[in-house]
Amino acid sequence: MANQKLPRRERERLRQRQEMLATALDLFSQKGYHNVSMQEIAAQAEFATGTLYKFFQNKEDLYKALVLEQCDKFEEAITRAIEKPEDEVEKLRNYIRVKGDRFRRNLPFVRLFLAESRGVSFNIKAGLNDELRKRYYDFLEKIASIFDSGMKNRRFKEIADPYYLAVALDSVLDASLLLWLDAPERFPYPEDPDTILNIFFKGLIPS
Amino acid sequence: MANQKLPRRERERLRQRQEMLATALDLFSQKGYHNVSMQEIAAQAEFATGTLYKFFQNKEDLYKALVLEQCDKFEEAITRAIEKPEDEVEKLRNYIRVKGDRFRRNLPFVRLFLAESRGVSFNIKAGLNDELRKRYYDFLEKIASIFDSGMKNRRFKEIADPYYLAVALDSVLDASLLLWLDAPERFPYPEDPDTILNIFFKGLIPS
Amino acid sequence: MANQKLPRRERERLRQRQEMLATALDLFSQKGYHNVSMQEIAAQAEFATGTLYKFFQNKEDLYKALVLEQCDKFEEAITRAIEKPEDEVEKLRNYIRVKGDRFRRNLPFVRLFLAESRGVSFNIKAGLNDELRKRYYDFLEKIASIFDSGMKNRRFKEIADPYYLAVALDSVLDASLLLWLDAPERFPYPEDPDTILNIFFKGLIPS
Amino acid sequence: MANQKLPRRERERLRQRQEMLATALDLFSQKGYHNVSMQEIAAQAEFATGTLYKFFQNKEDLYKALVLEQCDKFEEAITRAIEKPEDEVEKLRNYIRVKGDRFRRNLPFVRLFLAESRGVSFNIKAGLNDELRKRYYDFLEKIASIFDSGMKNRRFKEIADPYYLAVALDSVLDASLLLWLDAPERFPYPEDPDTILNIFFKGLIPS
DNA sequence: GATGAATGAGGTTTCATTCAT
DNA sequence: AATGAATGAAACCTCATTCAT
DSSP states (O other), X not given: OGGGGSOHHHHHHHHHHHHHHHHHHXXXXXXXXXXXXXXXXXXXXXXXXXXXXXXXXXXXXXXXXHHHHHHHHHHHHHHHHHHSOSOHHHHHHHHHHHHHHHHHHTHHHHHHHHHHHGGGTOOTTTTOOHHHHHHXXXXXXXXXXXXXXXXXXXXXXXXXXXXXXXXXXXXXHHHHHHHHHHOTTTSOOOOSTHHHHHHHHSOSSOO | OGGGGSOHHHHHHHXXXXXXXXXXXXXXXXXXXXXXXXXXXXXXHXXXXXXXXXXXXXXXXXXXXXXXXXXXXXXXXXXXXXXXXXXXXXXXXXXXXXXXXXXXXXXXXXXXXXXXXXXXXXXXHHHHHHHHHHHHHHHHHHHHHHHHHHHHTXXXXXXXXXXXXXXXXXXXXXXXXXXXXXXXXXXOOOOSHHHHHHHHHSOSSOO | OGGGGSOHHHHHHHHHHHHHHHHHHHHHXXXXXXXXXXXXXXXXXXXXXXXXXXXXXXXXXXHHHHHHHHXXXXXXXXXXXXXXXXXXXXXXXXXXXXXXXXXXXXXXXXXXXXXXXXXXXXXXTTTOOHHHHHHHHHHHXXXXXXXHHHHHTTSSOOOSOHHHHHHHHHHHHHHHHHHHHHOTTTSOOOOSTHHHHHHHHSOSSOO | OGGGGSOHHHHHHHHHHHHHHHHHHHHHHHHOGGGOOHHHHHHHHTOOHHHHHHHSSSHHHHHHHHHHHHHHHHHHHHHHHXXXXXXXXXXXXXXXXXXXXXXXXXXXXXXHHHHHTTTOOHHHHHHHXXXXXXXXXXXXXXXXXXXXXXXXXXXXXXXXXXXXXXXXXXXXXXXXXXHHHHOTTTSOOOOSHHHHHHHHHSOSSOO
């Protein structure tokens, strides 16, 4: 990996940064942004308070770095998942599988966002700042392009704007995962991607 | 209205309470719960700090009252909207129309949740969340019962669990409205409910 | 009684004042001066806050009135007790009996003073303000005059300044009563005044 | 002294703590616990408010530390004073001398209790009181043991329970010192311990 | 470079007092 | 005269940030 080529000093710094971010994620997700102090993060991560400020300009900055990094990983994973297969339906299935996987594996991160928003059923993307919002829109574009290509192929009917379909699919997926998180017994994890896809594939009204 | 029958003193108190809640909603939605001080609310509402505490035990209490009141109104409106028509499709259309209307008319409230959804203050809503979650699930039940009745009527195909369809429809509706809020020109307001319903009604895959 | 001659309005006012003072004594003795609010006193006494301020200029004033009134009663009782008998020893016995009685019957008042001072064995008179201090000194004078008269009679030896003896007797009495209050089983109530007097009457060192 | 062996940082911290306690004692004794704010203590001691809270969890904690420390010193001094001489009478004289000395040298501390005795803040001392009361009783036990030993030696007559005599002596001593503090000209400081002891040694009634 | 003690502004909340009704 | 809602100053305490070591 590229990291190995970095000078030792640089690698050490990166490792420390990761340590800090991981601790912060842990604490933020347990207590919420405003109920975690910088001293608490520093203590838990076993650094001095001042050291935190060598890596991040301020608390907000630390928070942003944390979120952006998680989103990076997330985006990367999804992008890889929809690059491989040719088949549009398979791409969508992969997307659902990978998003679900990451969701399950990053519950602290998910909780960080959800605490507030679930009450009225807003989902993860709510409240993202401009940077994140732009990235989310770009990400939706990738999903939309699957629908687009499917429509061009005549594999999909043109029932709505592809971008709009992407939004719909993503939000339904979010909602499913949140339900599962909230009450796993009542709402089982959608193991089979088709559970979700079918909502879009099988029209509800008999023709 | 019944209010007119209340003694004048009582009416006055209610008016003040509304004033406080409205101001708080305004400020919370602009800056987020933790970035608004009680002093600020009091000043903006033109009351003394202490007066706020005559009406609400503490900041959290004020917040809860605010949220619960808004949810009450919202729930009531939706419930009325889906009671009237017999036709299931028309019920769904009404639901979409009314939810959209209330969304548009209560943007400060909507923003309150967006502003908050940065992982702020878990504990604040510790109690609130449970209450709200239950209410949300109960609300979904009402939507689900529309799908259920439609399936029993053979107006709808049984493509998924009715409750699950309710979640899907609600989340897609939320997502659409948020998109519109974010970028009204790019994502026009879904004036026609069928724009959203069609996603569920017309299967995407040609048969 | 003289009260009956007062105009009804005036009598009513006095009754209200007593009500307020009694409630205040109750609360102060339970929680301490600073932990009782004027609204609390008003509510408990079933008056409006403002009414309290018609009777007492402010909280401090209410407190002073409370203490002075209790001291008045106390002084009066003691004075009566040492007026009657001719015999100096009997006067002292009466004084001890009556002080003990009032102590027992006014535990709330006693507690009001004691809460703080017992820890280092200061007694009731500690912390009294100038007015009260003067009254306390005057009261001691009365006790001192008993010793004085006893010495003149040759009933008592002149082992110390009479005033000083008064102080000593009073402080020993206070201490005994406090011990009893603190741990009634361990330190029984000095039912027989001679228990205390003997300390002064029987020299400790064998001659 | 052991202190000199502590690392410099540690010594510095101790010095600061002492500074804070001394300032707090000063202010508390002048105005009483509830009339001194943490800000005031911090300002007077030339620290920031927050620094106070690094040393003491809260105001109550600061107060407790203050009182306990003073009591420790006091107890230690008295204990030393009554350990040395064999002679019981000399022990009592030493006790009176040392208690008087410490009283005179710690007037702020003495005043702290006088100032407080207005029934302030029961709860604050709920815990403190128990602790202090126990210590006071233990201390009395030490004085009592002097009387006890004197009685066993036949140096003292058995005119009362030794513990009870201890209480009496201590309370008379307190009263004398308070009188002197109140009106030094009128009540001269009992330089000679026998002034007080005689009250107990010479029976008042001629035999 | 790392440390963590010190800072002090700012938050929530209480309550003595006033004054319009 | 009595009321009690309204006031707002001031208390306690936290914590993001800095800087001397």
